[in-house]
Amino acid sequence: MELIGSTQTATYARPKTNNFLPAISTMASSYKNFQPALTTNQNANMPWRTNTYFRTGSAIPSIMSTSQRDNLELVRAKTMFYPSNRTALNTRYTPDDWFKSNYSNYRESESSRNSAERLRRDTIRLIQDREQLTRRTQENTSRNLGERLNDISFWRSELHHEIDNMVTEIAALNEVKRRLERALAETEGPLQISQECLFHREKRMSIDLVHDHVEKDLIKEVEVIKSCQERMRRNLDKAIAQLASNRASQHELERDLNDKVTAQRIDDRCHQMRNTSDGISYYRGIERLDPFLSLPDSWSKFTDDNILHSQSERAASHKLRDEIEVLLNTTSNEMWNQFNTVNVAFTNRISEMAEAKNSLQTHLAKTLQEIFQTEMLVEALKKALWDKESPLKVAQTRLEERTRRPNVELCRDNPHHRLVIEVREIEDTIHKLRERLMEAENTLQNLVKTKVALEHDISVKANSLFLDQEKCMSMRKSFPSTPRLVGYT
Numbered sequence: 001m002e003l004i005g006s007t008q009t010a011t012y013a014r015p016k017t018n019n020f021l022p023a024i025s026t027m028a029s030s031y032k033n034f035q036p037a038l039t040t041n042q043n044a045n046m047p048w049r050t051n052t053y054f055r056t057g058s059a060i061p062s063i064m065s066t067s068q069r070d071n072l073e074l075v076r077a078k079t080m081f082y083p084s085n086r087t088a089l090n091t092r093y094t095p096d097d098w099f100k101s102n103y104s105n106y107r108e109s110e111s112s113r114n115s116a117e118r119l120r121r122d123t124i125r126l127i128q129d130r131e132q133l134t135r136r137t138q139e140n141t142s143r144n145l146g147e148r149l150n151d152i153s154f155w156r157s158e159l160h161h162e163i164d165n166m167v168t169e170i171a172a173l174n175e176v177k178r179r180l181e182r183a184l185a186e187t188e189g190p191l192q193i194s195q196e197c198l199f200h201r202e203k204r205m206s207i208d209l210v211h212d213h214v215e216k217d218l219i220k221e222v223e224v225i226k227s228c229q230e231r232m233r234r235n236l237d238k239a240i241a242q243l244a245s246n247r248a249s250q251h252e253l254e255r256d257l258n259d260k261v262t263a264q265r266i267d268d269r270c271h272q273m274r275n276t277s278d279g280i281s282y283y284r285g286i287e288r289l290d291p292f293l294s295l296p297d298s299w300s301k302f303t304d305d306n307i308l309h310s311q312s313e314r315a316a317s318h319k320l321r322d323e324i325e326v327l328l329n330t331t332s333n334e335m336w337n338q339f340n341t342v343n344v345a346f347t348n349r350i351s352e353m354a355e356a357k358n359s360l361q362t363h364l365a366k367t368l369q370e371i372f373q374t375e376m377l378v379e380a381l382k383k384a385l386w387d388k389e390s391p392l393k394v395a396q397t398r399l400e401e402r403t404r405r406p407n408v409e410l411c412r413d414n415p416h417h418r419l420v421i422e423v424r425e426i427e428d429t430i431h432k433l434r435e436r437l438m439e440a441e442n443t444l445q446n447l448v449k450t451k452v453a454l455e456h457d458i459s460v461k462a463n464s465l466f467l468d469q470e471k472c473m474s475m476r477k478s479f480p481s482t483p484r485l486v487g488y489t
Contacts, residue, residue: 145271152264155303159257162310166250169314170243176321177239179486183328184232186485190335191225194218194342197472202457204464210457214349214468217342224338228331235324242317249310256306332485343476350469364454367447374444381437385430392426395419 093101198218273280294302399419403410 142271145267149264149267149271151300152260152267155300156257156260156264158307159253159260159303162307163250163253163257166246166253166310166314169317170246170250173239173243173246173317173321176324177236177243179328180232180236180239180324183331183485184229184236187225187229187232187331187335190339191222191229193475194221194225196475197342198222200467200471201464202453203467204457208464211453212345212349212352214342214345217338217345221335221338221342224334228335231327232331235320235327238320239324242313242320245313246317249306249313252306253310256303260303328486335485339476343473346468346473346476350465364451367451367454371444371447371451374440374447378437378440378444381433381440385433385437388426388430388433392423392430395422395426399423 198215201215201218399416402416402419405411
């Protein structure tokens with residue numbers, strides 16, 4: 001057979017045995033008592049030689065002659081059967097080398113076994129430590145999930161309680177709002193009566209048509225009713241807005257509650273999850289994913305802010321309900337007091353029918369003069385506004401032209417600041433003039449209304465007594481009761 005081996009340790013191609021190496025004593029005795037079998041097969045007689053050296057040793061140098069090669073083969077044939085000659089010629093290692101090689105293999109084997117044993121012990125200890133660490137970590141995670149569930153349950157109960165309170169408050173505010181709407185509708189009748197009285201009194205002719213206490217009280221009554229209506233509408237708008245805010249807060253609470261329910265269901269499922277649970281799987285890279293929108297502090301603060309916001313809205317709603325209650329009582333008393341005052345004034349005015357026509361004409365003349373002066377003032381303001389257009393155009397055009405300066409020449413210098421100040425001053429002047437123009441126009445409109453009223457009073461006087469006693473007082477016999485004015489049917 002062909003020999004297989006390496007330069008340090010020869011490995012022979014022989015039948016496999018169960019043991020890797022025999023005992024040292026056995027190997028030593030077998031080596032000392034070993035006698036090779038004599039055979040004519042050259043390869044079988046030299047099992048200790050490696051394949052490379054065997055082939056090299058069997059090669060004949062090309063420089064030898066044919067006769068020299070024949071003599072060498074004859075010598076080799078004669079000496080082949082003697083072990084001493086064969087060892088002297090072909091042995092590569094000594095017995096000490098052979099024993100050292102074996103001992104080296106033993107030491108390497110023992111070192112490898114020790115390393116393997118240490119690795120096995122360390123690995124077992126690592127497995128046990130990591131198993132305990134994994135178990136502790138999982139227990140801590142489960143405990144944290146349990147604490148998280150307790151937190152969610154607490155906030156759920158708080159949200160439930162706040163939602164119930166908010167629903168109650170919304171119902172109460174709705175009821176007050178309906179009462180306010182009914183009370184507002186009830187004020188239309190008295191307002192129409194007062195306005196009709198004023199309209200009928202406008203039909204008085206000549207000197208009897210005066211701006212007397214009756215008219216003043218009627219106008220005041222209209223103003224009182226309109227003021228009550230305005231306050232009612234304002235509070236009605238507040239109630240509508242407050243209802244919207246309450247519903248928005250309720251919606252936020254319900255959405256937060258739904259999120260809490262969903263989160264609690266998920267966390268409860270995670271809390272109940274075990275290593276033997278169904279549905280667990282690998283999700284590679286999930287620990288690197290960061291889809292979170294809040295931290296524990298911000299999470300609790302979010303719900304706490306929602307609850308605080310809802311509580312503040314409930315407090316504002318409760319305050320608004322109290323204000324509406326006070327408003328209904330106040331407006332009812334004000335309208336009733338003014339109604340009685342107007343009736344007394346009508347009774348006194350029926351006994352009075354004297355007013356000077358010249359006084360009315362004087363007031364009318366003064367009113368016309370004021371209207372003329374106000375019209376002149378309006379024209380003067382318009383002219384002043386028109387005169388400010390050109391300076392403003394100049395200043396703005398200068399600013400626009402200076403923006404075209406190239407490169408570093410585009411400097412924020414003193415002329416630029418002065419131009420900006422000039423533009424602002426002119427614009428402020430225009431704004432003030434426009435405000436004054438609006439005031440003058442409003443004043444002019446009021447003066448025109450007063451003039452029309454005075455002219456109408458002078459022209460209508462003849463049937464003033466009939467109008468006051470028959471027309472007006474007959475309509476004022478009916479007035480809504482107090483319960484209807486506060487919104488109760």
